[in-house]
Amino acid sequence: MNEHLLSLLQQQLLVLGKQVEHLQYSRNRAVSPIQIESPEMLECCEAMTARFARLQDSFPPAFRTLALLELENNKAENMLDLLLLMEKYRILSSVEKWKNMRELRNSITHEYWQESDALCALLQQVRDDAQVLFNTLNTLEDYVQKRGWSSEKNG
Numbered sequence: 001m002n003e004h005l006l007s008l009l010q011q012q013l014l015v016l017g018k019q020v021e022h023l024q025y026s027r028n029r030a031v032s033p034i035q036i037e038s039p040e041m042l043e044c045c046e047a048m049t050a051r052f053a054r055l056q057d058s059f060p061p062a063f064r065t066l067a068l069l070e071l072e073n074n075k076a077e078n079m080l081d082l083l084l085l086m087e088k089y090r091i092l093s094s095v096e097k098w099k100n101m102r103e104l105r106n107s108i109t110h111e112y113w114q115e116s117d118a119l120c121a122l123l124q125q126v127r128d129d130a131q132v133l134f135n136t137l138n139t140l141e142d143y144v145q146k147r148g149w150s151s152e153k154n155g
Contacts, residue, residue, distance in 0.1 A: 005069050009144065010151050012062040016137050019058055023051040027130045034123045045123050052126050053105045055133050062140065063091070069149065091139050093132075101129050 026048035036042050060079065063086050067076040070089075076082040083099075086092040108122050144150050 002069065005065055006149055009062060009065045009069065009149065012058075012065060013137075013141060013144065016055070016058055016062060016140075019051065019055040020134055020137050023048065023055050023130055023133065026051050027127055030123065030127050032124065032127060034120050034127060036120065036123075048130070049105075049108045049123070049126050052130055052133070053109070056101060056105055059133075059136065059140075066091075066140075066143075069147075089143060091143055092136060097132060101132065104129060 026044060029044045030041070030048050034041075034045065036045060060082060063082050064076065066089070067082065067085055072085060076085050080095070083092060083095045087095050092098055104122065104125055108126060141150075
């Protein structure tokens with residue numbers, strides 16, 4: 001077993017955990033249904049979307065490390081292959097859902113930030129889909145623990 005990869009995966013899980021905490025904070029402040037009625041709510045929603053995007057971007061490096069540990073990196077040469085591998089391991093419930101969240105992330109960055117029904121709908125979807133990211137981290141951590149790869153601190 002490659003101790004360097006195990007250490008790297010543990011570091012990645014810690015970073016993901018912190019990012020989840022930050023996104024949960026912003027998500028909890030963005031009360032559903034989302035209405036942008038104040039500069040404070042706009043700021044909260046901007047933080048939520050930025051944290052959503054950052055968290056989503058932080059998963060693939062951990063997925064790649066996991067693929068290396070499973071000696072299946074050759075099956076994860078591109079992002080789609082990597083996501084399919086994570087679906088095979090049941091870390092992702094659906095590659096299609098992950099791709100849809102990626103499209104949502106891209107849509108929100110191009111939306112003009114003023115009160116509109118379209119913007120509020122996108123923000124509501126980000127708020128709802130954040131739970132998928134939280135669940136992904138939980139599933140990833142469970143997988144690592146079942147494989148016996150968790151540190152004493154985590155399990």
